[in-house]
Structures are given as structure tokens and as C-alpha cells.
Amino acid sequence: MAGALQIVKQAVDLLNSQVSKLPVGSDAHKNVMKMIELGAKVTPAADQQPGIQKTALQGLQQQQQQMAPMAAMAASMGRPQGMGASAGGQ
Numbered sequence: 001m002a003g004a005l006q007i008v009k010q011a012v013d014l015l016n017s018q019v020s021k022l023p024v025g026s027d028a029h030k031n032v033m034k035m036i037e038l039g040a041k042v043t044p045a046a047d048q049q050p051g052i053q054k055t056a057l058q059g060l061q062q063q064q065q066q067m068a069p070m071a072a073m074a075a076s077m078g079r080p081q082g083m084g085a086s087a088g089g090q
Contacts, residue, residue, distance in 0.1 A: 005043050012039035 015036050022029040 008039055009043035012036055012043060015039070 012035075015032055019029065019032045019036065022032060
């Protein structure tokens with residue numbers, strides 16, 4: 001369970017690092033803030049295990065590298081990165 005909570009903490013940290021890029025007051029911003037708040041409640045601030053952190057970070061980096069071509073294509077089409085077709089109702 002400790003490993004799973006550490007990965008959840010990594011996800012919370014990732015959300016924290018990106019939430020400022022969302023328009024304040026938008027549905028996306030509000031929902032990400034809720035996710036951060038809920039995730040922070042279940043993850044310990046201390047008790048970090050470096051090996052698990054490194055593995056989780058490597059997984060996130062690989063995922064980001066795999067998504068980079070799609071993000072570039074979306075940007076070239078004029079669609080903001082991370083926005084789906086249903087995101088118009090912010």
C-alpha cells in the first residue's frame with residue numbers, strides 16, 4: 001500500500017506543477033484543484049521512499065515522451081494542449 005500511496009503523491013505533485021497553467025475559475029482548474037486536495041488527504045507528506053519515487057518519475061517521464069508527438073500535432077492544429085473536444089464548456 002505504501003508504494004501505491006507514493007505514486008498517488010507523485011500524481012498530486014504533478015497536478016500541482018501544472019494547475020497554474022489552467023485558466024483560473026475554469027471547470028478544468030476547479031476539478032484539478034479538487035483532485036489535488038483529495039489526493040493530498042490520503043498521501044503522507046513524509047515517509048517518502050526514494051526508489052519508488054524514482055520509478056514513478058521515470059514512468060511519468062516515459063509517458064510524457066510518448067505523448068509529446070501528439071501534443072505537437074495538437075498544437076500545430078491550433079488545439080490547446082490537453083484539451084479534448086468536450087472541453088468547450090468551460
